[in-house]
Amino acid sequence: MGGRDTDIVLLDENGIRCDGRKVNETRKVTIKAGVLKNANGSAYIEFGDNKILVGVYGPRDVHPKHMSDTDTGILRCRYHMAPFSVGERKNPAPSRREVEISKVIKEALEPAVMLKEFPRTAVDVYMEVLQADGGTRCAALTGASVALADAGIPMRDLVAGCAAGKAADAVILDVNNEEDQAGQADLPIGYMPNLKKITLLQLDGILTPEEYKQCIEIGIDGCNQVYEIQKKALQDKFFANGEKQ
């Protein structure tokens, strides 16, 4: 095995990326809703080589009490990477990066969830990254919104996540770990497909205005593809052996 290959070809002359995808192709996404018995809602998502488990609790009592809000429910998110999720063991204590991702995911979900209906309560979302391969924040966000729907938390829309970026001077969809490390830019997007609204937008790297516009466009396209898979996960759980369709 050995160390990282630094001479990796991110994009070959045929427009094929290092993992065999085309520039506007997402990795394979599979989602399963309702995988945990003890959580109120849950989801397991595989986004390429990312593997993330999400559990949702609530609405439930807020502890500590002083955090509760008499006007609305509150949303609390924890994004955590397991020690074995990356090549070198990761210290399980929450890192600066994890605290940041927890915060942006919380803010990406907040426009969708309708917590005004449950004042004085909290909804807790726990995202556990079992295996990481670039783009975990989008994958965790995608899984979290399926788990929230599974828990029956009222939502205006599902939130789908997908990143766009730039590697080897080309605009690409769904940036993987190699492209993130060796590429030029990474632009994660959280998107509500029915309301057509962006809830998460970050940019790491440099893009020209044209490239930026292009990234947003294909990123939203990617989110729409992810949304179809989210939809299918929920339909499989709730309406699989049903009738009335």
Added chain:
Amino acid sequence: MSSERKRHVIPGEVITSGPYRAEQNTVQVGENIISTIVGLSDVHDGSVRVIPLTGGYVPKDDDLVIGKIISHSSLSWTADINSCYVGMLPASDVFGRDYSSSSDDMTAKLAKGDLIAARIVNFDKTRDPLITISGRELGKIDSGELVKISPNKVPRLIGKRGSMIQMIESSTNSQVTIGQNGLLVVSSDDPHGLLKAIQAIELIEEQAHVANLTDQVKEMLESKSE
């Protein structure tokens, strides 16, 4: 416009657009009425609602619930009613208006862990729901088997005008107290009947989305009665 067919919906899905009222579990966004929950859409008499397939119990005035006493202060008990809000049972509800915290022993009437059948008196989300145990069929539950099902499946268990639950009760010789919060107490003198009633309830919980559930349950109840 009369009622349309029920459709499976997920959060964010557009149910209809047009001159409808957005009711239970729906919101209006511009022209469209969208679902906020996984469930079955129901367009009826100019209004749209979604019957939820998942989610917890939210207390409603006049609901019969089954609760478990978790603690008490000098003036009231608190009961876990399988919801995000706890039920408040005032001591005066049990001891009468001349209740005095110094002379009456609250634990003598209801101790921690006791089960009660209660009714929601008042609830508006700004305070915890007020419950009462004075009334017919209410009060402390002394015997029976506690069964927990999803609160969304309670209407299915009851059936149209109570048809389903009556069928279970009569064919297994048991009594079922149904709390709207998804907690049930099944009691019977006949242990076989008790087991069968619980099995039937579990079957309904599993197969709640199937159309000819009544026939299935009937079949199940009859097949094992031999």
